[in-house]
Structure formats: structure tokens, C-alpha cells
Amino acid sequence: MIKPGAAHALLHSIKNRGLAAWVLAALFTGFYLVLYFTEWFSPLAQAIGLGSKWTLYGTLYTLAVTAGGIHVIRKYRHNRYQVVRTIVVIVVQATFAYSIPMLLKFLHQPEYYLSYFWPLKLDYLTPSYIFSLPLPFIIYSFVGSLVLVPILAAFFGKRWYCSWVCGCGGLANTFGEPWRHLSDKSTTSWKIEKVTIYAVLGITVVLTALLFISYGAGKANPQLVRTTGEFQSYYGLIVSSLLSGVVGVGLYPLGGTRVWCRFACPMAALLGLVQKVGRYRITVKKDMCISCGMCSKYCEMGIDVRSYAQANQSFTRASCVGCGICSEVCPRGVLNLENVSSRDPQESKLIQIQEVAATRPLI
Amino acid sequence: MHYVIIGNGVAGVTAAFALRKRDPHAEISVIGGESDYFISRTALMYAFMDRMNLRDLEPFERQSYTKQNITLLRGWVSALDASSRILRLADGRNLSYDKLLLATGSIPNPAPWPGLATAKSGLVNFVSLQHLAECERLAPTTRRAVVAGGGLIGVELVECLHHHGIQVDFLVRDAWYWPMALAPEEGELIADHIRHHGVNLLLGHEITEVKTDTNSRVSAVRTSQGGELPCQMLGACIGVRPAIEWLREVQTPPALGRGIKIQSDFRTSLPNVWAAGDCAELPTGQVEQIWYSAKRQGELAALSMLGDTVNYTPPLFFNSAKLFEIEYTTVGVRGAESFFRRLPGKNVSIRIMHDQGAVTGFNMLGSRWNHTWFEKWIHERRDLPYVLKNLHLAQFDVEFGRVSLSALGVAS
Numbered sequence: 001m002i003k004p005g006a007a008h009a010l011l012h013s014i015k016n017r018g019l020a021a022w023v024l025a026a027l028f029t030g031f032y033l034v035l036y037f038t039e040w041f042s043p044l045a046q047a048i049g050l051g052s053k054w055t056l057y058g059t060l061y062t063l064a065v066t067a068g069g070i071h072v073i074r075k076y077r078h079n080r081y082q083v084v085r086t087i088v089v090i091v092v093q094a095t096f097a098y099s100i101p102m103l104l105k106f107l108h109q110p111e112y113y114l115s116y117f118w119p120l121k122l123d124y125l126t127p128s129y130i131f132s133l134p135l136p137f138i139i140y141s142f143v144g145s146l147v148l149v150p151i152l153a154a155f156f157g158k159r160w161y162c163s164w165v166c167g168c169g170g171l172a173n174t175f176g177e178p179w180r181h182l183s184d185k186s187t188t189s190w191k192i193e194k195v196t197i198y199a200v201l202g203i204t205v206v207l208t209a210l211l212f213i214s215y216g217a218g219k220a221n222p223q224l225v226r227t228t229g230e231f232q233s234y235y236g237l238i239v240s241s242l243l244s245g246v247v248g249v250g251l252y253p254l255g256g257t258r259v260w261c262r263f264a265c266p267m268a269a270l271l272g273l274v275q276k277v278g279r280y281r282i283t284v285k286k287d288m289c290i291s292c293g294m295c296s297k298y299c300e301m302g303i304d305v306r307s308y309a310q311a312n313q314s315f316t317r318a319s320c321v322g323c324g325i326c327s328e329v330c331p332r333g334v335l336n337l338e339n340v341s342s343r344d345p346q347e348s349k350l351i352q353i354q355e356v357a358a359t360r361p362l363i
Numbered sequence: 364m365h366y367v368i369i370g371n372g373v374a375g376v377t378a379a380f381a382l383r384k385r386d387p388h389a390e391i392s393v394i395g396g397e398s399d400y401f402i403s404r405t406a407l408m409y410a411f412m413d414r415m416n417l418r419d420l421e422p423f424e425r426q427s428y429t430k431q432n433i434t435l436l437r438g439w440v441s442a443l444d445a446s447s448r449i450l451r452l453a454d455g456r457n458l459s460y461d462k463l464l465l466a467t468g469s470i471p472n473p474a475p476w477p478g479l480a481t482a483k484s485g486l487v488n489f490v491s492l493q494h495l496a497e498c499e500r501l502a503p504t505t506r507r508a509v510v511a512g513g514g515l516i517g518v519e520l521v522e523c524l525h526h527h528g529i530q531v532d533f534l535v536r537d538a539w540y541w542p543m544a545l546a547p548e549e550g551e552l553i554a555d556h557i558r559h560h561g562v563n564l565l566l567g568h569e570i571t572e573v574k575t576d577t578n579s580r581v582s583a584v585r586t587s588q589g590g591e592l593p594c595q596m597l598g599a600c601i602g603v604r605p606a607i608e609w610l611r612e613v614q615t616p617p618a619l620g621r622g623i624k625i626q627s628d629f630r631t632s633l634p635n636v637w638a639a640g641d642c643a644e645l646p647t648g649q650v651e652q653i654w655y656s657a658k659r660q661g662e663l664a665a666l667s668m669l670g671d672t673v674n675y676t677p678p679l680f681f682n683s684a685k686l687f688e689i690e691y692t693t694v695g696v697r698g699a700e701s702f703f704r705r706l707p708g709k710n711v712s713i714r715i716m717h718d719q720g721a722v723t724g725f726n727m728l729g730s731r732w733n734h735t736w737f738e739k740w741i742h743e744r745r746d747l748p749y750v751l752k753n754l755h756l757a758q759f760d761v762e763f764g765r766v767s768l769s770a771l772g773v774a775s
Contacts, residue, residue, distance in 0.1 A: 012413070078688065080764035187424060285759060286735050288683055290654045291373070291422040292406035297415050306422060327761055331685035333692065333731035336759055 014253060015178050021253035029250030036241045058098050061171065065093040068174030075177070081324045081337070085163065089170040097167045112137055115165050118145035119204045120267035122235065126208070127215035150274050156339050157280025158271035159322020168248065168261060172300060173323055176257030180325065183256035183302035190302070193263050193319065200239060201269035207235055239264065258300045262319055272318030279339045281316040282326070284309050288334045295326035295335060309334050364389040366668065367450065367458060369440050370466035371395030372404065373654060374640025376423075377661035378464055378668075383431045385669050391432070392458065394450075396439040397491050400425060405654055407495050411523040417492070445615040445633040462635050462668050465610075465623055466661060469603035469641040469652055474511075476584070478573035485581025486573075486597050489520040501596050502527050509534060509584050510598035511570050513541050517600035518557070518686050524596070525562055532592045533557065534568040534584075544682075544693060548703060549712060549728055553686050556710055560687055573597065603652060605642040622650045628673045629664035639664035645677070653682055679741060681734050694737040695724030702747055704772045711766055713754075713773075720746050730766040731759035 013020035034040050035057060045056035069090040076082035096115035105111045110133050118125035124141040131138065152160050162169045172180070210228045218225040248260030261268050282305070289312075295305035301319045305326045308315045327335040366382050368375040371393050379393050395401070402420040409415040428435055436458075442451035443463075450458045471488040479486065487501065488494045498520075508524045510517050513535035521533050539550030540557070557564045569587040576582040581597045605622035618624040618632035622644035629637045640657035644650050651660065656677065667673040684691040689710050698718035705712040711729035715722055721744040725737045736757035740750050751773050758765055 079761055081761040084763050187426075285733050287655060287659075287681070288734065290405040290683075291403040292409060293403060293415065293419050293422060294406070294409060297409075297419050304424075310422060324761065331690070332683040333690050333759060336731070337762060 015181075017182065017254055025250060025253045028252060029246055032241075032246040032250055036245060055102070058101075061167070062093050062098045064175040065167075065170050066090050066174075068171075068177060072174055072177050076328060079324075079328050082328060085324065086174065088164050089173060092165050093167055093170050096165075097170075109134070110137060112140075114140070115167065117141070117149050117267070119201065119208070119270060120166070120168075120265060122204065122208065122232075122240070126211050126232075128211070131215075149271070153271045153274040153280075154278035155280075157278060157316075157320070157322050157337075158268065158275045159280065159320070159324075159337070161271060162261065162268055162321035163323045166267070168244065168265065169258075169321060171249065172252075172257035172261065176252050176300075179252045179257050180300040181256070181297050182254065183258060183262070183300050185296050185299070185302050185304050187304075190304075193302070196263045197265070197269045197272075197319075200243075200264045201266040203235070204239070204266040207231055239266075256300055256302070258302075258321070261321065262301050268319070268321070275320070276316060276318050278316075279341060280320075280322065281314055281338055281340055282308070282320065283314045283336045283338045283340075284312055285332075285334045285336070286312050288332050290332055292331060294329040294331065298325050298329045300325070305335065365459065365461045366391045366464070367460035367462070368393045368464040368466055369450070370464075370468055370640070370642075371398065371401045371435065372466060372468045372640065372657065373401070374468070374657040374661035374664070375464065375466035376401040377658050378466065378639060378665040379433050380431065381662045381665035382668065383433060385665075390434070392434040392436055392460075394436045394438060394440060394452070394458075396437070397493065399435065399437050400428075402492060404490065407489065407492070408519040408523050411489075411495055411498055412526045439609075441609070441612075443610070443613040443615060445617075445636055448635060460635075463637070464664055464668065465617070465631065465636065465638040465642060466640045466657075466664075467606040467609075467642045468657075470606045470608075471599060472602045472604055474573075474597075474599035474601070476570045476573045478575070481579055482573060482575045482581050482597075483579035485575070485595060486599060487520075488599055489516050489523075490603060498523070498596075502529065505529050505595040507532070507592075507594045508596040508598065509570070509592050509594040510600060511535075511584075512598075512600035512602065513537060514543075514600060514602060515684050516603075517598070520598045520600055521557070521562055522687055524598070525560060529596070531562045532594065533562050533564045534570060534586065535564065535566050536569050538567055540564070540566065544691075545726065546701070546703070546714065548705065549714065549726060552705070552710060552712060552728060553689060556687055556689055603641070605644070605650060607642055620644045620648070627675050628667045629660065629675065630667065637664050637668055645675070649677065651677060655682065679738055681738070683734075689729050690731060692727045692732045692734055693725060694734045695722075695741045698723035702751070706766065706771055711771070713771060715747060715750060717747050720744075722747060722750050731761075732757045733759045 010020055012018065014024060035053060039053065041053035041056055045051060045053045050056045050059060069086045072086050073083050092115050097113055101111045101113050116124065123129045125145055130141050149161060163173055210231065214225045214228040243264045244260045251259050289309040291306060291310045293306045295309060299305050300323060301321055303317050303320060322337055324337050327337060366389055368379055375393055379391050382389065382391055400421045401423065403422050406415060406420045410417055410420060438452040438454055438456065440450050441453045448460050450460065452458065469490065471490050474486060485501065487498050489498065507530045509532045510521050511534045521531050524531050539547045540554045541550060545553065554564055554566065570584045571587050572585040573581060574583040581594060583591050583593045584597060585591050607619055607623055610616045610619060610623065615633060617636060622642050623631055623638040625631055625638050625643045625645065627646055629639050629643065631638050639660040641652045643660060663673050663675050679695055681694045698716035700718065701714050701716040703712065703714045709729065714726040716724040722740055754773055755768055760766055
């Protein structure tokens, strides 16, 4: 039901794929197209003393995360997980993804984003780029991308990155809050997601391997260097610009906030695989679900959480970014995010109870 | 074999899936009058508050029914002939069955107040999709509403109306809020919380008369305390009762009491007819009317229909609720004594009831608990010190948000 009043009707339209949502999606998409493929923003950026359009973009992005984050903190102020997580998201964005790179540049160091890693940021394992940086950056990139990120994901799930650190996730969980419920919950979209996201991951891995090969053996094989270069520029255009920017944010008001994270992000794909064998899971309290569906409705990754909850099934889905909103909106406190440690005797007792529950008949 | 289930609520649909799981070939039909597909009644409030769409209320994807080869029929059953095993729907369709499950659920208790005879609109219930539609129709022209009845449906309706900016007078007959479930301390905590939201909660009030305007819409109620409360909507949330009236009219009615009388294997007095969920009256005379019992009964009734030996007695009671922002978990029964603590200044309290050295029940407000532990301790007849010492095991609060047991006065 829509309350009378123009402001409410407009808000309803924006949040529920009404006309206003389509207009806004067009504006967002247009903004990204102009940003990526023209220089129209450059004079504006220089006029207000921000140097380049990318600095202007970074400033807007940080402002959006901060303003949206404050809204989210107020909205979920009774939930400590949401408050802590959102504060971290804002701080990481404002420092690692904004002021530190600017400071580095000011100090005539490479403009390096400490919160980004391969495979999300292909450059950071692109040998021709990364080996041109000072040694500490090389070490940070390799250790971070190949060791630190997966190990933390094994212990805490991909959430430590996807909804605590990552800028894409940060924007989704702050500025994107009004649209989180628009993700498609159907089994069909789950099937599509599994194909597309692992396809992108595969392409990213192959490209990275080619980049290393052509870096090492390029002199002997100029054709390989040329082909790899073309491959890389198509990748940059399609994956980095179109999918993560134009589609990823442009579709917020129509497809929800995690379209990029869910269907295309190679980092999410990789960490999802780690998550499946790691400790993170969503624990379902036995027999307490009332099938209301709030969890599924507000899952930004389109996971049908209710189907697990009403079947008494604790679960780990590769796509789950651990935002914790399913647990927040559940009116009966059925769901809880946990890092299950089999070495903790208290935990294992609980798991036994849960597993008995899980073997009961369906629904 | 043709299984027919009357009622597409949680009992009926749970039974249908349970039948299919064990019998891959039988024909299974589910008849529903309220909606084409099973909906979650518990989420009606979220639809009213615009937090969900109607489609979101469906707990299963529509394709699950085709995948499981379960036929859904829309309609109301008007005739039942158990001797020839034939049903007739109100639209004239006939349906024969081999085994029949009655899972017709509950309907609201009718409002008993004088003056309603002249009211053509403004009186609402909040149990079915049709009630939701009526509420949504009336809400935009409602500035003030009265809701009568202090149960869970009442507080849900109050929250919805309040959400839409309607000033609500919430009339509760009892001396404190929800005495059926809560002790005075918790009742007061909840009452304060409801009032804090700006809802005018009036305890010890009953409606004595309903007044209507020239358009025959409800315009005010008079209360037992002598006051008059203007309102354009009147919510009657004074409990539900088994939806069995239609069975009194059919050719071969099953034995009826408060509900459809069943044996402990869910069989009714009619051959090849079972009943489960809110509409069923257990051999003890008990009628269980919550989501969890309907789901449980539906599943077990299906097993009985499949030929398994089923001997149902209700398990240890548990329930949950959310009263505005305060979550509520309860397990077990009252005891002679109880251990009560409230977190100072917060809407968080715990009550552990015990009797002759063994804990009997838990009433927890404002924090989350894994009730499986409570059940275990009650079954094991643990004493209070043991339970307090292990209480942290059952905490289910979000990460970083775990309620401090020492602040609650529970030394661990």
C-alpha cells in the first residue's frame, strides 16, 4: 500500500522499479558512460581543484559511501554487527581507497589502492605493471592476493572482503541500501549466476597466465604479446568498465545492488570457492522459522535464504557475502552468521544438535 | 491413489510435500480458497507495511508444485460425501479422493460488540489475504483506528497501522499485556515499548459499543471505562477458532467439537479422512493454533496417511514472536518459582521458571536464544544453577552484539 503524499509515492517508485527507478537507472548508467568514455568531467574536476575526473569520481564515491553508511548505521543502530561493519566500510573507503592513494601520489609514490587485490584488480598481478612498482608494493600485492585474502576467507568467509573492505560491496551496502531487495531470488537466476561468475573467473585466470607468459617469453613471440594485449584491452572494456561500473552501479534501481558481485566479479567467485570449504556458515535455528521470507526478500545476493531456514538447514552458499541482513530482518531470530570452529568443543555440541535437525524430513 | 488436501496453508502444503517425498507416483491435489498458492500468513504484516510484495509471501517457488507434480485447485469445498469419497466445490466441480486431509485452518472469532449490525465497513480482521486487501483499502482514509485484542495478531495489526501514520488506540482486556504468555514484569516492559512508539495502549479496556457514521462506516467505539474513541477502522483481533462451520452442512460431517476431532494418528471419525493443523482437535481436547504446530501436524498426518504408525502428542511447547522491535522466545511451561532479570535501562529480560529443582520453562525478551538448548535442559531436568552456568551456550545474538550475561546478573 502506498501512503498518500507525493514524497512517499516517489520513494516507493524509486525503490520498487517504478518510473522513477528507471529514470534513476538511466542517470546512473549515463554517468558511468560519460565517466569512462568521455573527458566531459575533466574540466569540472580541474575547476574544483581535484585534478582529474578519477579524483572527482573517488570523492563522489567516498561521499556516497559515507552518507549511505550513516543512514545504514542509523537504520540498524540496534544491531552491533551492522554498526561495526558499516563503520569499517566507511573507514576503509575513506582511507585505503581514497586518501592513502592520494597521499601516495602526493609523495611521488604509485597511486596504489591497498584495499584492492587480484583478481578484482587485474593490474595488481599484471607483471608489466606490478613489477614496475617499488618492492613493498610488489610484496603486498602478491602476498595479499594469493595468501592473505584466501586465508582470511577460509576463516571468516568471503564477507571479510566483500562486505567489510571492498569498495563495490561498500557502495552496495551503504548508498545501495534502498535497492538491496531487488535481487532476483529464482532458481533460474542462481543457475545463470553459476555459469557467468565462474566464466569470468576462468577468463581472468587465463588472461593473467597469458600476461605472465608474454612478460617472460614475449621477446621471442611478438604475436603472443599482441594477442594478449588485445585480450587485456577487451577485458578492461567489458569486465572492468562495462560490467563493474556501468552495469554494476547503473542497474542498482532495477536489479539490486550486487549484480556485478553476484554475476561477474572474479574475486567474489574465487572467495566463494574458498568459502565453501571454509568455516563460515549461516546457522539456522531448528524449527523456529515461520517462512515469512523477509530473509530472502532482503538478501542482496538473491539467495533464497527462506528455503534453507524452513528446512532447518544450516548452510554455506558460495555467493553469500555475509552482510548479515537476513539475520537482522528475521523476526524470530532464526539465522546467525558464524565462523564454525570444529576445535571449539562448545560449538561442536551445537553442531550435533543442528545436524540432527538437518536430517529431519523436508520443510 | 489420489490424495486430496483441503487447505493450502502450512499444514496442508507441508503434508503434500511429505506425501510426495514418500510416494512418487500418487496423485496429489491441494484445494485452496484463499489464494492460488500457499502463502505465509505470518508475513501478512510485512506486505501491509510495504516491506514485501504479495508474491514474496509464497514460501515456495511456483515451479516447485509442478516439479513435485502437486495439483493446486482454487476453490471452496461445499460438499463432502465420505461414503462415496466425493467432494464438491462451490463452483460445481466434483472431485473423488482415496484419502482426504482436512487442513482448513482458522478463522477469526467474530466480533461480539453491540452496534456492529449497522456497520457496513471499517471492521477488519488480519488473518487472510482478503483481510489484508480490506485493510489496505481502508487505511488511506483512516486517521484513527482502534484495535481490540492483545494477542500476536493484534500487535501486528497495530504495528502496521502505526507504520502508516494512523493514530492507534490499542484495547486490551487484561490487567497487563498478554498474561497468557507473560508475567507482569514482561507485560509492563512490552506495554512501555508499545506506548513509546506512540500507540495508545489501554489495558483493562473492552469495547461495549460500536458507533457508525452516515455511510455505515465505523466511526467510534465506547469502552468499558466509559470513554469514547473515534476511529475509522476497528480491528477485531480477539483470537481465532477452527474453520469448521462448513463441515456442519455437509452430507457426512466428521465428529466435531471445538475443532475436527482426531485420534492421535490424525484420523477423524470418517474413514479415509484425516485432519491436521489449526482445525484439528486432539484427543485431549487441545487445539494447537500456531505456525509450528500446523507444520508439525501436517508432516505427521501425511505419514499417517501413508500407513505409518503415528502417535502424536504435542512436544514441549515453544514459540517466538516479535512485538514491535522486541523479540520473544519461549520454551516449556511455568514453574512454581522463577528467576527473572532485566538489563537495566534496556528492553532485554530473561525469565527461567523452575519447579522442585528442575527448570520447566524460559521466557526471553529482547535477545536471541537457541531454544534447542532450553529444550535439552528441560528434558534433562537440569537445575537452575546448572542452567545459569551454561546459559551462554544458548545465546544466539548477532556477532559483536551478544548480551552481557554478567550485566544481566547471571554470574558465569
